[in-house]
Amino acid sequence: MSNLDSGQLRPAGTVSATGASNLSDLEDKLAEKAREQGAKGYVINSAGGNDQMLGTATIYK
Structure with a gap:
């Protein structure tokens, strides 16, 4: 799990990002x-x- 200390955290929704130039930029967004x-x-x-990256992530609180 990326950036996640899974101990007591629970899913709290999703976020999305578009317009990233590469995977690193998308992760930052x-x-x-x-x-x-x-x-x-x-x-x-x-x-x-293709030309612009897009993605989603589940957030944990």
Whole structure:
């Protein structure tokens, strides 16, 4: 699990991001959105795209 200390954390929703130029940029965008929602961690569920990357992540609190 990416950025997740699975002890007491529970799923608390999802975040999505678009317009990333590569996978690293997409991960940064998803991490920022997770932080904005007050998440303690997140797991990326999907990532894809051609010219621009898009993806989703489950957030944990």
